[in-house]
Amino acid sequence: MPELPEVETVRRGLAPSMEGAVLKELELRRNDLRFPFPADFARHVAGRGIRSLSRRAKYLLIDLDDGKTIVAHLGMSGSFRVEAGAVADTAGTFHHPRSKDEKHDHVIFHLAGAGGDARVIYNDPRRFGFMDIVPRVDMASHPFFRDLGPEPTGNELGADYLAKRFAGKAQLLKSALLDQKNIAGLGNIYVCEALWRSHLSPLRAAGTLVTDAGKPTEALQGLVVAIREVIADAIAAGGSSLRDHIQADGSLGYFQHSFSVYDREAQPCSTPGCGGTVSRIVQAGRSSFYCAACQS
DNA sequence: CCTTGAACCTGGGCGC
């Protein structure tokens, strides 16, 4: 499902329709996703204005004008799509585009905005996603966010910080990078890709990237750069569209065309001069893709 | 503390 770049792409796609709009009605087509919706969820948010859309890790945050925030996690298969408001065709006739209901449409945001009415529809076949509402003053201490590590964007993530987290750890590097307490927002795809870019094996112990003095090794510094770059590249590409993930406007991200190792088992490694082959192994129940020839 | 495996749920792909 959506990792950080996909959620960021969703946020950017939804923002023009949602920011500044009024949430006329929240339509819940079932009682729960992964968890039950909060008590009186729909009644609670009806009529509220939407201030802004933001993101923390893989959470989409919809800030309302009453000091509360709708928190949405897309799980493995969640997606949003927008039905724009009335649009004039070339003859000047207004049409209200309304896509037909699709299977697994679970939550519908009915909006009134400057561009007319719109609907934002949350679809999630596997229902591993969830939504909740949290007062903004409590956000940092809320269990969703309390233990999250730094964002891998910009300069928030540092090698010195990771050295402290990894020091003395026998934990597999793959698992350490998937742990949202270490870095927030990475998932299976981008961990595999960042490890390939930094020529590090997913089988390596996290502690081997830290010197005896507790400082980051050059390898760890390279890993931090690779993580930042792969996330930035993926956001710029609109995320990765595998299976059911689409952008809010229905278009596809295209970072999947830039995968070097993810889902490329048995294909040649693209490190210049390497000549190796991409392997797939299973670690902690997840597939890891890597080149044993150039990643150590 | 550690790591692994199962669980949550539906659907797509593949082999037979």
Added chain:
DNA sequence: TGCGCCCAGGTTCAAG
């Protein structure tokens, strides 16, 4: 066409 199995972008909890 169908069935059974494996796999899937995440997270959490139990068990060893």
